[in-house]
Amino acid sequence: MEKDSKSQIIEVALELFGEHSMNDVSLNQVIKASGLSKGAVYHHFPSKKELIKECVISFWEKMTTEVINAPIENMPLKNVLAFLQLKSAEIIEEGKQKNDNIFELYIAMLFYVRKEPELIPIPKKYFNAFKDKLIGCIKNDQERGVLKKDIPAETSALLILTAAEGHGLYTISCVLNNPQQELEDLLNQIYNSIAI
Amino acid sequence: MEKDSKSQIIEVALELFGEHSMNDVSLNQVIKASGLSKGAVYHHFPSKKELIKECVISFWEKMTTEVINAPIENMPLKNVLAFLQLKSAEIIEEGKQKNDNIFELYIAMLFYVRKEPELIPIPKKYFNAFKDKLIGCIKNDQERGVLKKDIPAETSALLILTAAEGHGLYTISCVLNNPQQELEDLLNQIYNSIAI
Amino acid sequence: MEKDSKSQIIEVALELFGEHSMNDVSLNQVIKASGLSKGAVYHHFPSKKELIKECVISFWEKMTTEVINAPIENMPLKNVLAFLQLKSAEIIEEGKQKNDNIFELYIAMLFYVRKEPELIPIPKKYFNAFKDKLIGCIKNDQERGVLKKDIPAETSALLILTAAEGHGLYTISCVLNNPQQELEDLLNQIYNSIAI
Amino acid sequence: MEKDSKSQIIEVALELFGEHSMNDVSLNQVIKASGLSKGAVYHHFPSKKELIKECVISFWEKMTTEVINAPIENMPLKNVLAFLQLKSAEIIEEGKQKNDNIFELYIAMLFYVRKEPELIPIPKKYFNAFKDKLIGCIKNDQERGVLKKDIPAETSALLILTAAEGHGLYTISCVLNNPQQELEDLLNQIYNSIAI
DNA sequence: TATGAATGAGCCTTCATTCAT
DNA sequence: TATGAATGAAGGCTCATTCAT
Numbered sequence: 001m002e003k004d005s006k007s008q009i010i011e012v013a014l015e016l017f018g019e020h021s022m023n024d025v026s027l028n029q030v031i032k033a034s035g036l037s038k039g040a041v042y043h044h045f046p047s048k049k050e051l052i053k054e055c056v057i058s059f060w061e062k063m064t065t066e067v068i069n070a071p072i073e074n075m076p077l078k079n080v081l082a083f084l085q086l087k088s089a090e091i092i093e094e095g096k097q098k099n100d101n102i103f104e105l106y107i108a109m110l111f112y113v114r115k116e117p118e119l120i121p122i123p124k125k126y127f128n129a130f131k132d133k134l135i136g137c138i139k140n141d142q143e144r145g146v147l148k149k150d151i152p153a154e155t156s157a158l159l160i161l162t163a164a165e166g167h168g169l170y171t172i173s174c175v176l177n178n179p180q181q182e183l184e185d186l187l188n189q190i191y192n193s194i195a196i
Numbered sequence: 197m198e199k200d201s202k203s204q205i206i207e208v209a210l211e212l213f214g215e216h217s218m219n220d221v222s223l224n225q226v227i228k229a230s231g232l233s234k235g236a237v238y239h240h241f242p243s244k245k246e247l248i249k250e251c252v253i254s255f256w257e258k259m260t261t262e263v264i265n266a267p268i269e270n271m272p273l274k275n276v277l278a279f280l281q282l283k284s285a286e287i288i289e290e291g292k293q294k295n296d297n298i299f300e301l302y303i304a305m306l307f308y309v310r311k312e313p314e315l316i317p318i319p320k321k322y323f324n325a326f327k328d329k330l331i332g333c334i335k336n337d338q339e340r341g342v343l344k345k346d347i348p349a350e351t352s353a354l355l356i357l358t359a360a361e362g363h364g365l366y367t368i369s370c371v372l373n374n375p376q377q378e379l380e381d382l383l384n385q386i387y388n389s390i391a392i
Numbered sequence: 393m394e395k396d397s398k399s400q401i402i403e404v405a406l407e408l409f410g411e412h413s414m415n416d417v418s419l420n421q422v423i424k425a426s427g428l429s430k431g432a433v434y435h436h437f438p439s440k441k442e443l444i445k446e447c448v449i450s451f452w453e454k455m456t457t458e459v460i461n462a463p464i465e466n467m468p469l470k471n472v473l474a475f476l477q478l479k480s481a482e483i484i485e486e487g488k489q490k491n492d493n494i495f496e497l498y499i500a501m502l503f504y505v506r507k508e509p510e511l512i513p514i515p516k517k518y519f520n521a522f523k524d525k526l527i528g529c530i531k532n533d534q535e536r537g538v539l540k541k542d543i544p545a546e547t548s549a550l551l552i553l554t555a556a557e558g559h560g561l562y563t564i565s566c567v568l569n570n571p572q573q574e575l576e577d578l579l580n581q582i583y584n585s586i587a588i
Numbered sequence: 589m590e591k592d593s594k595s596q597i598i599e600v601a602l603e604l605f606g607e608h609s610m611n612d613v614s615l616n617q618v619i620k621a622s623g624l625s626k627g628a629v630y631h632h633f634p635s636k637k638e639l640i641k642e643c644v645i646s647f648w649e650k651m652t653t654e655v656i657n658a659p660i661e662n663m664p665l666k667n668v669l670a671f672l673q674l675k676s677a678e679i680i681e682e683g684k685q686k687n688d689n690i691f692e693l694y695i696a697m698l699f700y701v702r703k704e705p706e707l708i709p710i711p712k713k714y715f716n717a718f719k720d721k722l723i724g725c726i727k728n729d730q731e732r733g734v735l736k737k738d739i740p741a742e743t744s745a746l747l748i749l750t751a752a753e754g755h756g757l758y759t760i761s762c763v764l765n766n767p768q769q770e771l772e773d774l775l776n777q778i779y780n781s782i783a784i
Numbered sequence: 785t786a787t788g789a790a791t792g793a794g795c796c797t798t799c800a801t802t803c804a805t
Numbered sequence: 806t807a808t809g810a811a812t813g814a815a816g817g818c819t820c821a822t823t824c825a826t
């Protein structure tokens with residue numbers, strides 16, 4: 001079955017991309033790890049570039065689904081932020097234990113898109129899905145009278161996202177002293193600034 | 197003079213690293229661009245890795261000096277934020293016109309350090325210098341009664357930095373619709389939340 | 393068929409190793425001489441080291457078969473020694489005419505094994521096959537009453553081998569005046585000392 | 589003083605040649621180990637080839653002096669053979685403990701001369717000195733009625749030398765089971781065959 | 785669909801050597 | 806005498822890719 005081999009290759013490649021940098025993973029490694037033959041891989045993907053492209057697409061699709069399925073809907077923002085902290089802690093911990101680093105791959109995936117402009121919509125979809133979910137929660141809380149109504153939900157959501165993103169970057173570059181505490185402080189300050 | 201050739205090579209390499217990704221620049225390219233011979237480069241740097249290391253160091257030193265010399269001291273925070281927006285716009289514009297992208301290199305430099313833990317202090321110094329400057333401005337404004345005194349300057353500074361960082365990341369990954377406007381919104385919201 | 397290319401490469405390499413010293417033969421030379429491409433050679437051998445290893449194995453296997461097939465069985469020792477002299481003369485002559493030198497390669501092969509201890513059994517097999525053949529002849533002659541029975545065949549065989557070996561070494565280092573005469577003298581003296 | 593630097597370089601080079609194979613030692617290594625500068629070495633030796641040449645000469649001169657000074661004169665052959673065994677054991681032991689291998693270097697030195705025929709007389713001198721010493725001892729013993737007079741001392745000496753040489757070769761190629769015992773057996777058999 | 789042998793450009797690195805100072 | 810910057814050929818090796826089977 002074509003489908004099987006193909007998606008298996010993508011999966012294996014993504015795994016390797018998580019362990020090393022995308023640039024440092026050769027097709028040979030993917031081939032060896034996939035257990036298939038050179039010809040088989042080239043049968044499914046005309047070139048390495050194409051394989052990577054499909055990996056990027058697959059990656060963002062997974063991320064998007066994950067966000068869409070995140071049990072955030074109708075949560076008070078307070079809880080959402082706690083959820084974010086938890087996720088962050090998880091990723092950091094995982095990065096320490098395993099050899100891979102999801103966040104690093106995530107950044108690489110974000111960057112990759114620049115070279116293939118037709119792919120831009122894909123991470124954008126993820127980003128917007130994320131932002132929209134946040135906006136939804138914020139608006140809910142505004143309705144419930146928990147958050148100030150005169151601060152645009154859009155900007156608040158963006159602030160949460162960018163701050164978390166920047167914090168992640170600083171974290172994996174080992175520039176922060178106590179990443180988890182600092183993330184908590186950041187999100188708290190944001191929350192307090194928009195809470196009634 | 198050794199100094200000349202060596203620093204020239206670093207300079208040329210950094211330039212190339214700005215145009216393509218650090219990983220994609222071969223020593224041959226550096227050599228060709230430097231106008232020197234293969235042997236000459238290897239005379240100054242025992243390996244490509246070492247050359248990159250010195251480039252990373254040089255990069256962060258430049259960045260740190262730039263921050264330290266930034267005419268931010270004693271500025272009201274309002275102006276500092278305007279200054280940040282200006283800088284951001286500049287970088288974005290430059291990235292569009294030239295082939296290089298300072299921000300992408302900046303991220304790569306941040307990441308590189310993970311593989312060479314002894315280098316971590318170097319970007320950390322830059323980061324702290326930046327944060328300290330911001331904290332200074334915020335405390336000044338607090339003294340002057342422009343900013344709320346009950347919000348810790350430290351966290352506010354970190355919020356500005358992470359939000360700007362995250363915004364940069366989102367910008368170069370083409371995920372935002374109107375980056376400059378959105379940065380303005382973000383910084384405004386932050387400012388308003390801490391202003392009296 | 394894999395076999396063809398692979399063994400062809402080994403053959404070509406062994407030829408070159410005979411002409412120059414193993415160390416002085418570059419993979420490029422092997423590649424050029426084999427008529428294949430760089431990639432093809434690396435497809436069959438993961439590294440130069442591995443190629444050399446397989447050459448060493450192939451060399452000793454050939455040598456061993458040659459010894460095992462040598463028409464020495466049941467010959468009187470006298471004739472065997474004459475046979476040895478002939479072989480020696482042949483090798484010396486060949487070395488003078490062609491560019492290669494079997495004996496030099498032989499020594500190199502003997503030495504190589506030190507760096508790859510798992511290969512030691514291979515030349516050892518050759519050596520023992522040779523010694524056993526000699527021992528067989530000596531014992532035969534002892535039975536026939538041609539050679540003294542109180543001198544251990546084992547040591548006599550070893551004496552013949554080591555003396556021939558040492559003589560070979562001195563010959564190719566041009567230290568002897570009349571190698572063939574001297575070899576005859578040596579073997580004669582050994583023979584006489586154990587003959588009745 | 590030119591003499592000092594020059595002979596120091598040779599000494600250092602010979603040391604390295606003992607540790608690695610002559611081919612594998614680069615001038616850079618010699619330069620680094622000598623503590624001198626590139627230019628300095630090239631001031632003394634026009635090329636690597638010339639340096640090696642002088643090392644070869646120096647090596648054989650040392651060896652020759654050593655033989656000439658060996659306290660063998662007037663010794664009964666019996667003792668000389670015991671002395672040889674001792675020396676052999678020493679070299680083997682040293683090779684096991686240190687990283688270097690005198691015997692391997694010795695062979696390389698013997699071979700080297702083939703490429704530079706004008707050097708042939710140098711190891712030849714060593715070889716002849718050794719042989720002559722042995723001949724002297726044998727003749728002494730013949731006079732004293734310990735050794736048979738009808739066996740030419742020349743051939744006996746050569747037999748001892750070649751057997752020892754061959755034994756050495758077999759020893760360092762790990763082909764023998766009990767090198768020291770076997771050397772003793774060999775020399776004993778030779779001795780007995782010429783003793784009265 | 786799948787195999788794996790073959791290709792050749794290009795990568796990082798080492799080396800002997802030259803030469804201005 | 807001595808320094809060390811510079812040269813460029815060559816070495817071992819990797820890689821994406823092609824293609825006959």
